[in-house]
Amino acid sequence: MxxxxxxxxxxxxxxxxxxxxxxxxxxxxxxxxxxxxxxxxxxxxxxxFKMRGASNAILSLSEEERQRGVVTHSSGNFAQAVSLAAQRLGVKAYIVMPENAPQIKKDGVKTYNGEIIECESTLEAREATAFKIRDEKGASFLHPSNxxxxxxxxxxxxxxxxxxxxxxxxxxxxxxxxxxxxxxxxxxxxxxxxxxxxxxxxxxxxxxxxxxxxxxxxxxxxxxxxxxxxxxxxxxxxxxxxxxxxxxxxxxxxxxxxxxxxxxxxxxxxxxxxxxxxxxxxxxxxxxxxxxxxxxxxxxxxxxxxxxxxx
Structure with a gap:
């Protein structure tokens, strides 16, 4: 670095x-x-600010990785950031959101063509669902902060x-x-x-x-x-x-x-x-x-x- x-x-x-x-x-x-x-x-x-990290994460992927899509779990801003950045780059975005996430945030993800997969509102459920999609679809997992x-x-x-x-x-x-x-x-x-x-x-x-x-x-x-x-x-x-x-x-x-x-x-x-x-x-x-x-x-x-x- x-x-x-x-x-x-x-x-x-x-x-x-x-x-x-x-x-x-x-x-x-x-x-x-x-x-x-x-x-x-x-x-x-x-x-x-989440748009900065999400854009860089997707732009850092290879062409082959982008074709398989990206997946993240987020109840809010990062979900929308990944959806928009992916839409701009022609990449499929799978967004795992807890079922109790605010409707306004879900609507935002849909606006940018992110595909929402709902799960229980625990971190364990969010991660398990995201990793399942990663394994099934070959999508690259993007973490909101880590x-x-x-x-x-x-x-x-x-x-x-x-x-x-x-x-x-x-x-x-x-x-x-x-x-x-x-x-x-x-x-x-x-x-x-x-x-x-x-x-x-x-x-x-x-x-x-x-x-x-x-x-x-x-x-x-x-x-x-x-x-x-x-x-x-x-x-x-x-x-x-x-x-x-x-x-x-x-x-x-x-x-x-x-x-x-x-x-x-x-x-x-x-x-x-x-x-x-x-x-x-x-x-x-x-x-x-x-x-x-x-x-x-x-x-x-x-x-x-x-x-x-x-x-």
Missing amino acids: DKQTLIQTHNRIKPFIHKTPVLTSRLLNEKAGCNLFFKCENFQKLGA QDEVIYGNSTAAIELLEKQPNLDIILTPVGGGGLIAGTALAAHFFSEKCKVIGGEPAVADDAYRSLISGKIETNGNFHTIADGLRTTLGERNFPIIQKYVDKIIRVEENDIITAMQLIWERMKIIIEPSSAVAFAAVLKNKEEFKNKNVGIILSGGNVDITNLPF
Whole structure:
């Protein structure tokens, strides 16, 4: 893994993604006590950064592999990202979704011609169903966060942010499955002399925080967080990257997440989902640590059910 790999990845996926804007807010800078630069992946295709990793994963397959199709399991954004990326490249996509996945997410997958296979809403059922399709159809399995090609694709959001703001001291991302923060950490390592990477995580689902302390991948007994995109755990491909290159992980309470989400909606006039607000919540909770620094925040997505807002 080197800088050249990430440059090649970025060039490979550029025709398939949006170069999302970096927005600032004087009022939020004053509130946080630092200079904030928001990389708006809520404006990415599908409304989430997942399009980057999914595109790179499919583009990295051989022609023969593409002809046999791809399969993934996801209840949300990655399902739609794989479906759209596959549609753009003329590849068949099998999408395993838990039966209780939101209808809006299922509709999104169907829009991009993904073939949905429903299963029970357990991780075991999701994996077993996906691997069965992989074995029967010869399809390539794509993991939402624990796959090198997905991680490298995810790195491109931070690469673009650092191109625009090379003087960043810190970049924050939310932490769920670990694919975004691992990619961000690689980008900061290879494209900046001084930029640290910090994760934000819900206190009620703090497996990554505990994993960094224990030195092994921890799991959650409780997934009752409003940040529904972060209810997953780290994997063996991204965890070593996180251990090596991520400075720390800050835990935030559910009320902190709601406050941060509401501030961005009200002050910046943009829609973000609860998972996206976690990184900003970490800054607001630890103002002293970020005081007067140049801080990048990756707003991971904006796919939110507007009929069910927490405020």
